[in-house]
Amino acid sequence: xxxxxxxxxxTAGKGGDGAVAFRREKFVPKGGPVGGNGGRGGNIIFEAxxxxxxxxxxxxxxxxxxxxxxMGGGSLKDGRGGKDVVIKVxxxxxxxxxxxxxxxxxxDENKRSAVVVKGGKGGKGNSNFATxxxxxxxxxxxxxxxxxxxxxxxxxxxxxxxxVGFPNSGKSTLISTITxxxxxxxxxxxxxxKPNLGIVRYKDYQSFTVADIPxxxxxxxxxxxxxxxxxxxxxxxxxxxxxxDITSEDYESDFETLFNExxxxxxxxxxxxxxxxxxxxxxxxxxxxxxxxxLKFGEQDITPxxxxxxxxxxxxxxxxxxxxxxxxxxx
Numbered sequence: 001x002x003x004x005x006x007x008x009x010x011t012a013g014k015g016g017d018g019a020v021a022f023r024r025e026k027f028v029p030k031g032g033p034v035g036g037n038g039g040r041g042g043n044i045i046f047e048a049x050x051x052x053x054x055x056x057x058x059x060x061x062x063x064x065x066x067x068x069x070x071m072g073g074g075s076l077k078d079g080r081g082g083k084d085v086v087i088k089v090x091x092x093x094x095x096x097x098x099x100x101x102x103x104x105x106x107x108d109e110n111k112r113s114a115v116v117v118k119g120g121k122g123g124k125g126n127s128n129f130a131t132x133x134x135x136x137x138x139x140x141x142x143x144x145x146x147x148x149x150x151x152x153x154x155x156x157x158x159x160x161x162x163x164v165g166f167p168n169s170g171k172s173t174l175i176s177t178i179t180x181x182x183x184x185x186x187x188x189x190x191x192x193x194k195p196n197l198g199i200v201r202y203k204d205y206q207s208f209t210v211a212d213i214p215x216x217x218x219x220x221x222x223x224x225x226x227x228x229x230x231x232x233x234x235x236x237x238x239x240x241x242x243x244x245d246i247t248s249e250d251y252e253s254d255f256e257t258l259f260n261e262x263x264x265x266x267x268x269x270x271x272x273x274x275x276x277x278x279x280x281x282x283x284x285x286x287x288x289x290x291x292x293x294x295l296k297f298g299e300q301d302i303t304p305x306x307x308x309x310x311x312x313x314x315x316x317x318x319x320x321x322x323x324x325x326x327x328x329x330x331x
């Protein structure tokens with residue numbers, strides 16, 4: 001099951017208390033202080049892994065606690081530090097503060113890690129408090145409590161090309177045709193209830209990734225339909241491919257609605273490389289295909305490409321277009 005949002009609570013370990021101890025040696029009636037320091041409390045660390053793809057585990061476990069540090073001992077022995085808790089998450093996970101919604105960490109590289117809550121500092125033993133006027137202190141410092149945070153985990157897919165279109169515009173069929181991804185496909189709205197990520201093998205030894213983003217409707221940026229639940233996945237894509245059903249009654253309105261939803265969600269989205277393609281050309285005659293091929297979209301006057309995932313017509317040209325645009329993003 002694909003889960004891309006979770007709320008969890010984190011408590012780092014408490015630092016161990018410092019020890020009160022004195023040297024006990026034969027013929028030394030008044031030995032000096034030898035209390036050791038307490039150990040540091042355990043941290044909670046998040047680490048990104050490319051082979052994970054869901055936050056499902058956090059649906060069943062929502063509270064995480066690290067171990068406390070051990071108390072200091074005699075003979076200047078420091079307590080052992082609490083064991084850190086390492087939580088593995090999918091590559092592309094964003095960690096936010098639950099209250100402020102501030103982004104704390106963005107784990108967008110494989111094996112990137114972050115200490116999200118720090119363990120408390122161990123208390124000092126009485127050996128640290130000896131002075132000329134108080135050579136036998138009978139007190140030590142308490143360990144500090146570990147940090148606590150309630151955080152939001154959001155998973156944002158990392159893809160080179162993001163497919164954007166209304167429900168039933170042909171995104172799932174396209175990604176199942178050009179990659180090994182196998183999304184559910186049917187002729188009714190919102191068939192795709194989760195983003196799908198696939199790898200396109202291009203020519204001999206090259207490849208790029210494509211994300212099928214669930215259908216966007218008017219008002220998606222306000223949370224309508226599947227709204228915010230999936231718009232976040234477009235943020236990391238380098239290229240946005242608008243898919244328009246060639247059987248639609250108003251192509252310009254379709255594009256403007258999709259474009260405005262992305263813009264309303266984040267103005268950064270419309271700064272990306274944009275492509276437009278008409279799907280389902282097998283359902284149109286030559287006159288209609290010739291007509292839509294001459295249209296221009298957006299302020300950039302984007303020329304659309306027409307294809308069919310069923311007959312494979314125009315599919316090679318579409319892959320070339322995506323690849324060329326992908327190469328431009330590297331410049």
